[in-house]
Amino acid sequence: MTMETFLQQLINGLSVGSLYALIAIGYTMVYGILRLINFAHGDIFMMAAYFTYFGIAVFVLPWYVTFIITIGLTMLLGVTIERVAYRPLREAPKTSLLISAIGVSFLLENVATYLFSGKPQAFPEFPLMTTPFFIGGLSFQPVSIVIPIVAFVLMSALLFIINKTKVGMAMRAVAVDYDTAKLMGIKINGVISSTFAIGSALAAVGAILWCMKYPSVLPLMGVVPGLKCFIAAVIGGIGNVKGAVLGGLILGFSEVLMVAFFPALTGYRDAIAFVILIIILLFLPNGLLGKKHVEKV
Amino acid sequence: MKETQNNIGAYLKLHWKTAVFLVVLLIGIGLADNFVDSYVRRLLNLCAIYVIVSLAMNLVNGFTGQFSLGQAGFMAIGAYTVAVFTVPIESRAAIFYLEPMVPFLANIELPFIVALILGGLASAVAAFFIGSPCLRLRGDYLAIATLGFSEIIRIIFTNTQSITNGALGIKSIPTISSLWWTYGIAIIIIIATILLINSTYGRAFKSIREDEIAAEAMGVALFKTKMTSFLIGAFFTGIGGGLFAALLGTVDPKQFYFILTYNFLLIIVLGGMGSISGTIIASFVVTLGQEALRFLDEPMAFGLDLPIFRPGLRMVVFSFLLMVIVLFYRKGLMGTNELTWDFIAEKYRVIKKKLSKKKTSTEGGGN
Numbered sequence: 001m002t003m004e005t006f007l008q009q010l011i012n013g014l015s016v017g018s019l020y021a022l023i024a025i026g027y028t029m030v031y032g033i034l035r036l037i038n039f040a041h042g043d044i045f046m047m048a049a050y051f052t053y054f055g056i057a058v059f060v061l062p063w064y065v066t067f068i069i070t071i072g073l074t075m076l077l078g079v080t081i082e083r084v085a086y087r088p089l090r091e092a093p094k095t096s097l098l099i100s101a102i103g104v105s106f107l108l109e110n111v112a113t114y115l116f117s118g119k120p121q122a123f124p125e126f127p128l129m130t131t132p133f134f135i136g137g138l139s140f141q142p143v144s145i146v147i148p149i150v151a152f153v154l155m156s157a158l159l160f161i162i163n164k165t166k167v168g169m170a171m172r173a174v175a176v177d178y179d180t181a182k183l184m185g186i187k188i189n190g191v192i193s194s195t196f197a198i199g200s201a202l203a204a205v206g207a208i209l210w211c212m213k214y215p216s217v218l219p220l221m222g223v224v225p226g227l228k229c230f231i232a233a234v235i236g237g238i239g240n241v242k243g244a245v246l247g248g249l250i251l252g253f254s255e256v257l258m259v260a261f262f263p264a265l266t267g268y269r270d271a272i273a274f275v276i277l278i279i280i281l282l283f284l285p286n287g288l289l290g291k292k293h294v295e296k297v
Numbered sequence: 298m299k300e301t302q303n304n305i306g307a308y309l310k311l312h313w314k315t316a317v318f319l320v321v322l323l324i325g326i327g328l329a330d331n332f333v334d335s336y337v338r339r340l341l342n343l344c345a346i347y348v349i350v351s352l353a354m355n356l357v358n359g360f361t362g363q364f365s366l367g368q369a370g371f372m373a374i375g376a377y378t379v380a381v382f383t384v385p386i387e388s389r390a391a392i393f394y395l396e397p398m399v400p401f402l403a404n405i406e407l408p409f410i411v412a413l414i415l416g417g418l419a420s421a422v423a424a425f426f427i428g429s430p431c432l433r434l435r436g437d438y439l440a441i442a443t444l445g446f447s448e449i450i451r452i453i454f455t456n457t458q459s460i461t462n463g464a465l466g467i468k469s470i471p472t473i474s475s476l477w478w479t480y481g482i483a484i485i486i487i488i489a490t491i492l493l494i495n496s497t498y499g500r501a502f503k504s505i506r507e508d509e510i511a512a513e514a515m516g517v518a519l520f521k522t523k524m525t526s527f528l529i530g531a532f533f534t535g536i537g538g539g540l541f542a543a544l545l546g547t548v549d550p551k552q553f554y555f556i557l558t559y560n561f562l563l564i565i566v567l568g569g570m571g572s573i574s575g576t577i578i579a580s581f582v583v584t585l586g587q588e589a590l591r592f593l594d595e596p597m598a599f600g601l602d603l604p605i606f607r608p609g610l611r612m613v614v615f616s617f618l619l620m621v622i623v624l625f626y627r628k629g630l631m632g633t634n635e636l637t638w639d640f641i642a643e644k645y646r647v648i649k650k651k652l653s654k655k656k657t658s659t660e661g662g663g664n
Contacts, residue, residue: 085620103623106559107613114612
């Protein structure tokens with residue numbers, strides 16, 4: 001492999017990895033606070049892709065209006081799911097909560113299949129984003145550069161919110177100790193709602209960028225990215241935002257490079273995430289940046 | 298000799314209702330086997346297979362409290378083992394026309410029952426590899442790892458063209474149509490599960506479900522016990538998968554998409570996590586219900602041409618049902634109770650009492 005193609009693959013890995021990171025953050029935030037694998041997160045991502053598709057291809061809105069509407073609707077969807085499906089089970093055993101999450105995921109997939117049909121819809125192309133440009137002997141799609149930049153900006157904003165704002169402090173408090181935070185007068189429901197809103201907004205941006213890179217929308221499109229991004233969050237240490245970013249990047253790079261170096265293994269592309277997961281769990285049960293979670297008796 | 302007779306006598310005295318029920322059930326299966334048409338027969342067979350797989354899932358999820366979502370993967374292993382080893386050798390060249398079957402498998406043909414057990418064992422071996430990293434950890438890692446595992450299995454089976462025929466799948470597997478295979482195995486597995494649940498192991502399973510830390514403090518070997526439950530569950534699921542392959546006569550990777558697992562999840566949640574009889578009832582309700590609600594996917598044949606009825610509505614209804622049960626009916630039909638004769642008698646008494654109370658109160662109101 002020449003140096004040039006290798007560089008190209010690295011850029012590719014960076015952009016795929018940043019997409020994973022954006023979605024993985026949604027998982028890690030919810031898990032940090034509720035100790036729940038939000039199975040529906042991948043499907044929230046899918047719905048966001050449909051919102052964008054409808055805005056641009058069906059209602060022919062300008063792209064900036066569509067993006068704002070998409071992000072708004074997706075946040076609303078995330079918060080509604082929490083309100084309807086998770087909040088009533090706050091005191092229930094954790095298994096019920098997990099099943100509820102699976103139920104929501106199953107329901108969203110089926111509703112999407114029913115409403116939008118199971119056929120993949122072609123997402124309109126953004127020539128501005130996909131027309132390749134050349135630097136030396138390398139050709140890049142602008143979208144591969146835009147994705148990491150957008151992701152980087154959003155993650156910095158998120159870290160600012162978590163570390164410097166009042167809501168962020170409340171989130172950290174709830175993540176450390178739910179009951180004590182409640183006793184200290186933190187409005188738990190508000191904090192959880194804002195967590196879902198932020199996570200869903202990131203998923204919406206992820207979906208928009210994803211559709212620019214892979215221009216096809218279908219009801220089950222959220223399943224595999226959803227699983228992979230959850231794995232990315234676990235690899236990085238679940239509950240840790242920086243860990244989710246790290247995990248996402250590791251996953252993105254390993255996938256792209258595996259396909260580049262071993263083209264014979266292309267069919268196994270989706271399997272590598274799980275292999276990495278098993279290996280990491282064997283040696284570092286808490287992930288790369290995760291702290292040991294002490295079980296209180 | 299006398300003593301054993303006495304024992305059997307005492308046992309029969311205690312369980313005569315169950316014995317009668319079993320005899321009636323066996324006669325019923327025999328009658329059904331001879332008189333129902335192939336459509337109903339297929340449905341009944343499917344019910345039995347769903348009983349097997351859901352029971353296995355409930356053993357791990359409901360009784361041991363380990364949230365495993367690998368059902369589709371374990372079924373796929375069982376199904377493919379049966380498919381690979383039972384397809385007649387002479388028809389293999391026609392099936393594997395893109396790439397011939399690997400030489401070391403190409404000339405092996407096993408009897409169905411051997412292939413079935415082999416499938417169960419293969420799926421237990423796979424469970425060992427997935428369980429050993431994940432069962433050591435507390436928390437939900439098992440859920441995501443098993444879900445991922447079932448996807449890996451599907452990806453592997455799609456890519457190993459010379460063993461599984463890839464995306465084309467394997468056709469002309471010798472089919473079973475007699476109800477005795479599926480119901481016989483289902484009954485054996487039900488009895489085995491009941492015996493297991495009431496043994497020392499079963500109590501250890503339940504203690505882990507209730508409180509892992511307390512169970513460990515009481516001397517339950519956590520990892521070993523969880524693993525036992527997980528392996529037995531995988532073995533039964535593999536058997537269920539093998540029967541599934543033999544029932545349909547064809548396997549391909551798309552049948553084992555992880556949505557299949559959600560079917561079994563719906564069953565154990567509806568029946569009650571931790572109830573054997575609940576699982577059996579729910580298996581029938583869900584399997585037959587999915588068939589009965591097929592009209593939802595068809596355009597309405599009469600009256601107004603409502604666009605509501607079109608493909609996909611049935612699954613919307615089913616996923617909605619799962620949500621409603623979890624949110625409002627958390628314990629499912631049975632909770633952790635079992636449908637014993639005493640339980641039925643108790644329920645009957647309660648209903649009777651309620652009815653008579655209502656009667657007296659209305660009479661009182663009349664005066």
